[in-house]
Amino acid sequence: MKFKRLAQLLPPPVGLLPLAAVLLVWQCVAPDESPSFPPPSNWWTAIRGLTADGLLGPAVLATLQNFAAGLLAACALGFTLGLLIGVLPGLRRWTGMLLEYLRALPPPVVVPIAILMLGFSPGMQIGVIAYTTAWPILLNTVAGVAAIRELQLDVGRSMRMPWTVRMIKIVIPATLPAFLLGVRVAVSLAIVVTLLVEMFTGLPGIGLLMVTGQRNFNSSQVFGLLAVVGLLAFCLTLAFNLIEGLVLSRWPPRRSAGA
Template sequence: MSESLDEKIVSLRYGGLATFAGAIDLRSAVLPSGLLVAWEACVRFGLVDPLFLPAPSSMLTALWEVALTGELWVNIGASLWRIACGYLIAAALAIPLGLALGYSANLRVYLNGLLELLRPVPPIALIPVSILWLGIDNASKIAIIAYACFWPLILNVVLGVEEIPQLLQRAARTMDISGYRYFTKIMLPAALPKIIVGLRISAGLAFVVVVAAEMVAASSGLGYMILDAERTFRSGLMFGGIVLLSILGFLLNKLLVLVERRIVAHRM
């Protein structure tokens, strides 16, 4: 039996919401909620010094106060802007290069030595270099984030291309699919799941690196806010900033999971 027009409208309207709800299973919130309640109780009953471990309610109050002044939104915006720029630059460089490396064995021979030499260098170790070359403004932080995000992406893209089934490759040769058609019809779709995995890993690294860079040299951002709160003994704001970073990273990861599910659904 075919769907009625009303049923199709309801499906289109609420399908995305249902998918997002599936991506965030409310059952996964049970344990964190219980830990927050226990945490609050320990502080309220004097089992923990609130200076060293403030109650969740104190963290919310501290975040609310800086939100009213606008300081919180400025810092969130600064961090997210740096993450977005570095993340997109890494994707723009790593995805095409990874596809090329996965496709061409000759290119891998020429570039593998350089890439393997640079890959072990920790992004945090390059923060002083980026400041020396690019200053303390956004450029140095964006460069470090792009560097950190580049490696998980390129490794996963190369792996995705190398894992294309031999049967699929032989079928492409049999049907004379080559060049641009091979790239769009075979290679990119086959590597897409690995690309999404690389994007998810890179998203987590971007949050780690931006906080470290903002703690070293910055006048805005969540990393700067957390360090400044520690220096002024505002432990509620310090812990609140850490929890806020966790929530933002969690939401970004869930968004990428949702995108991955959509892509997989369209490919089936």
């Protein structure tokens, strides 16, 4: 049952053929010492070198830790504020334009601001990740609350539920799918921001390893790390899909299977 669910999340594995073909051709065509397009076997050697030096493991761990801490903080922040703004229509109207504007700031530019205000620290990194990724969660949560029908609340009122009980039994569960839609966007954004902060500030993590490799013109290391990041991002996305699938198994299936 669980395996079946996992299998449904993935397209048929024969679809990996084009990717495999590209890598194979690359391996055969690229000269061994190519400074721009080193063959995949050299990536592997470079990654094994990093592992042997004890550099890769701690870097991956640091990146994952900051990613997770930032994302969790963003979930708490975005959901709480989103719920609050959603249930208070007055607040929603008054903050509407401000939120649209703050959301439109490209997340990368938050990094220099945070450095000015908080200095170079892991706390700054987590703060930046949390701030930038809270937006999609917040806005989707607000939209989710706004989509609740008056009738759904009437059901609770007619049963004489106090508003706290209505929140817990009706509003929050009804908002959950929209919240998770926001988290889906936040997951990929959080990966980007985590790496960006590492590259920009030199705080430890995969991003720093990549930049180091690039400054040393070690193209095999850069491509190898690109593959590692890709694999990591793929696993994180898959893990999110799995969690979302489990949580939402009791909700009606989503109608559009778009992005």
